[in-house]
Amino acid sequence: MEVGKNQTPSDSNNVRWESSADTMTEQPLNEPVLGYSPGSPERNSIIQEIDRQMSETIEIPCIINGEEVYTGHTIPQVIPHNHGHILANVHLAGREEMESACSAAVDAQRSWIEIGLEERCKIFEKCADLLAGDWRMRVNASTMLNQSKTVFQAEIDSACELIDFWRFNCHYARGFHDDFQPLVSPEGVVNSTDIRPLEGFVLSITPFNFTSIAANLPSAPAIVGCTSVWKPSRNSYYSNYYLMKLMMEAGLPPGVINFLPGSGAEITEVALSNPNFAGLHFTGSTATFQGLWQEIGLALPKLNSYPRIVGETGGKDFVVAHPDCDRRGLVVALLRGAFEYQGQKCSAASRAYIPRSVWEGISDELSDEIGKIAMGDARDFTNFMTAVIDKRAFDKISGYIQRATERDSCEVFCGGGCDDTVGYFIEPTIILTEDPNSESMIEEIFGPVLTVYVYEDDEFDAILRVCDEASPYALTGSIFSTNEENIQRAFEALRFTAGNFYINDKPTGAVVAQQPFGGARASGTNDKAGGPLNLLRWISPRSVKRTLRPPHDWTYPFMQQE
Numbered sequence: 001m002e003v004g005k006n007q008t009p010s011d012s013n014n015v016r017w018e019s020s021a022d023t024m025t026e027q028p029l030n031e032p033v034l035g036y037s038p039g040s041p042e043r044n045s046i047i048q049e050i051d052r053q054m055s056e057t058i059e060i061p062c063i064i065n066g067e068e069v070y071t072g073h074t075i076p077q078v079i080p081h082n083h084g085h086i087l088a089n090v091h092l093a094g095r096e097e098m099e100s101a102c103s104a105a106v107d108a109q110r111s112w113i114e115i116g117l118e119e120r121c122k123i124f125e126k127c128a129d130l131l132a133g134d135w136r137m138r139v140n141a142s143t144m145l146n147q148s149k150t151v152f153q154a155e156i157d158s159a160c161e162l163i164d165f166w167r168f169n170c171h172y173a174r175g176f177h178d179d180f181q182p183l184v185s186p187e188g189v190v191n192s193t194d195i196r197p198l199e200g201f202v203l204s205i206t207p208f209n210f211t212s213i214a215a216n217l218p219s220a221p222a223i224v225g226c227t228s229v230w231k232p233s234r235n236s237y238y239s240n241y242y243l244m245k246l247m248m249e250a251g252l253p254p255g256v257i258n259f260l261p262g263s264g265a266e267i268t269e270v271a272l273s274n275p276n277f278a279g280l281h282f283t284g285s286t287a288t289f290q291g292l293w294q295e296i297g298l299a300l301p302k303l304n305s306y307p308r309i310v311g312e313t314g315g316k317d318f319v320v321a322h323p324d325c326d327r328r329g330l331v332v333a334l335l336r337g338a339f340e341y342q343g344q345k346c347s348a349a350s351r352a353y354i355p356r357s358v359w360e361g362i363s364d365e366l367s368d369e370i371g372k373i374a375m376g377d378a379r380d381f382t383n384f385m386t387a388v389i390d391k392r393a394f395d396k397i398s399g400y401i402q403r404a405t406e407r408d409s410c411e412v413f414c415g416g417g418c419d420d421t422v423g424y425f426i427e428p429t430i431i432l433t434e435d436p437n438s439e440s441m442i443e444e445i446f447g448p449v450l451t452v453y454v455y456e457d458d459e460f461d462a463i464l465r466v467c468d469e470a471s472p473y474a475l476t477g478s479i480f481s482t483n484e485e486n487i488q489r490a491f492e493a494l495r496f497t498a499g500n501f502y503i504n505d506k507p508t509g510a511v512v513a514q515q516p517f518g519g520a521r522a523s524g525t526n527d528k529a530g531g532p533l534n535l536l537r538w539i540s541p542r543s544v545k546r547t548l549r550p551p552h553d554w555t556y557p558f559m560q561q562e
């Protein structure tokens with residue numbers, strides 16, 4: 001389309017932008033979650049696929065410019081709930097592969113921009129269709145084995161959330177072209193906005209705990225025309241590799257996303273020494289993100305542009321209960337919110353403020369229910385929990401529990417057992433504390449540990465202030481109350497305490513296009529993954545003014561003689 005004129009793309013005059021009127025599609029729906037109940041076809045398929053994946057050990061290469069690169073420098077990828085079992089040998093990238101990946105991403109960008117938004121969307125919508133169909137069991141089984149998720153946790157993450165990320169991001173990206181056109185074009189002028197991507201490549205550094213996030217971080221910028229170097233977590237190479245293969249099968253051109261297992265510190269150093277580094281798309285811990293931000297700051301003089309920095313990081317997610325709360329609802333929210341996926345969700349409930357009357361009413365019930373939780377192999381569907389991700393996490397989490405047993409102000413109310421003989425198993429644990437600033441009440445543990453502080457029933461307003469000020473994080477949180485006025489008090493007092501706020505629900509389980517996800521303060525840049533606000537970070541618009549009749553007289557009326 002000629003810039004600023006209402007013509008079709010075929011009328012192009014070298015400069016063109018696509019309008020959503022050319023490409024508008026229907027709003028996607030969230031991918032339905034399969035149930036995996038006994039006898040269901042999906043249950044049989046996933047068991048077969050788990051057994052198939054466990055029967056082989058694969059080699060995982062780097063993928064640079066569409067080519068598989070086997071470096072020979074390998075590390076094993078094991079199953080966290082059965083760490084003697086090797087799923088894959090992963091070929092790690094060295095400096096040379098890292099430099100090639102950055103160059104491949106830079107070289108691929110021009111043609112990736114030129115194929116246009118619609119073609120790019122078609123590729124990612126094909127990815128979504130493949131994942132909803134033939135690839136679903138492969139990707140879910142790999143997530144269950146690689147990251148020790150139950151079938152339900154794998155289904156809502158690696159299938160449904162990622163399908164939603166891909167479909168909704170394409171839908172949002174199409175909308176930009178109309179949403180950001182200038183409001184005014186005076187007589188004789190046509191104004192327009194060219195939605196360009198950032199110039200250069202985006203470094204995507206991804207966490208272990210969500211397969212969906214891992215694939216979304218390089219692909220969200222790619223939808224709007226950026227290319228990417230993707231550095232997956234060392235604890236999710238296996239499931240992430242399956243997704244890289246899926247994207248290639250869907251037609252992702254070489255170099256658009258380069259899959260680079262290896263040292264994060266080294267990849268960052270190489271990426272920042274390339275002047276075309278245009279952005280960081282990160283999800284992981286707060287400490288890692290803060291270090292990366294500082295390194296980017298130091299690299300600025302060598303870079304062609306000011307990089308965009310998007311990071312979603314840690315949380316210390318809370319549940320505040322009011323004396324008038326629904327007690328059974330609270331028990332279920334605490335149990336699911338704190339212990340699903342072994343508490344390894346950035347949104348996991350890890351501190352609770354409970355009034356004394358409520359605690360006295362629910363503590364036995366909570367401990368009874370937790371006693372019913374089965375923990376073990378992800379292939380055994382009766383298990384609600386499996387293992388934590390690796391030895392480092394096991395040691396860190398068990399350290400928090402151990403220190404709690406040694407503190408006068410703390411007591412391990414239930415759980416506390418840890419065993420890493422076969423897998424990295426930690427029992428669902430509740431620590432009771434008399435100190436609202438004790439370490440497990442304010443630091444991110446990232447494991448199945450919930451710390452409870454019991455407050456006096458008439459101190460609700462004071463406890464809202466404590467909740468707001470106790471921890472540097474501000475990711476998710478819940479208020480439980482049956483009274484609208486009390487809910488409103490919490491809503492206002494905790495305005496900046498959570499980027500995702502829940503009323504009478506657990507603080508986990510955000511769904512794409514329903515609760516866009518992200519937090520502020522130490523929890524990140526709050527760019528809301530899976531929503532239009534995130535995609536906007538990867539574009540750098542060009543404003544275009546077309547003058548239909550250029551002036552032929554350089555003088556102005558004010559210059560005339562009276």
Ligand code: NAD
Pocket residue numbers: 205206207208209210213231232233234263264265266268283284285286288289291292312313314315345346347444446475517518519523524
């Ligand atoms: P992590 O910070 O250990 O690792 C994240 C990624 O950073 C990995 O790929 C890792 O290899 C890389 N990395 C580590 N050190 C690096 C360095 N010095 N330079 C460059 N890269 C480096 O985090 P994790 O254990 O994989 O994930 C858990 C963390 O992620 C938790 O803190 C959790 O709260 C957070 N998280 C946040 C969200 C969110 O949306 N806010 C979502 C998922 C996870």
